[in-house]
Amino acid sequence: MIVLEEMDGADFQEYLKFSIENYANEKVKAGTWKKEEAEALAGDQLARILPQGKETPNHFLFNIVEMDNSRKAGVLWLGILESGRDYAGAYVWDIVINPEFRGKGYGKQAMIAAEEKAKALGQRRITLHVFGHNTVAINLYKSTGFNVTDLIMSKEI
Secondary structure: OEEEEEOOHHHHHHHHHHHHHHHHHHHHHHOOOOHHHHHHHHHHHHHHHOOOHHHOOOEEEEEEEEOOOOOEEEEEEEEEEOOOOOOOEEEEEEEEEOHHHOOOOHHHHHHHHHHHHHHHOOOOOEEEOOOOOOHHHHHHHHHOOOOOOOOOOOOOO
């Protein structure tokens, strides 16, 4: 079993560094950014989304923590998107399960916990983005009841 614990400042700085590098790599793997520009673009995008860092209103950054021994199994970033937007409601900006915890149900537990947090925040919908090459995540989301609402495809010609 896991619990979501709010990140402190040190945890957030560690996550931010990881997130910029990870997001840049995913965008390169997806073919949407060039390697030489990816890290700068990722940093800029995160700075726009979180202009006040972990104190940015309507953004909630959590450590995913094992209940029995308090080991950090990963992170979850949940936000609330304003009404009038395409995906108004709760939005999972990021979920990362640390490698040694993968394949053990932590991702599924974290997604259930994210839904509970979203409901507690008065939300009736939860949305997320997943890269098409991330089949493990896609299967996790499908197993927790998510449905495809948009699908963007491209082909190199």
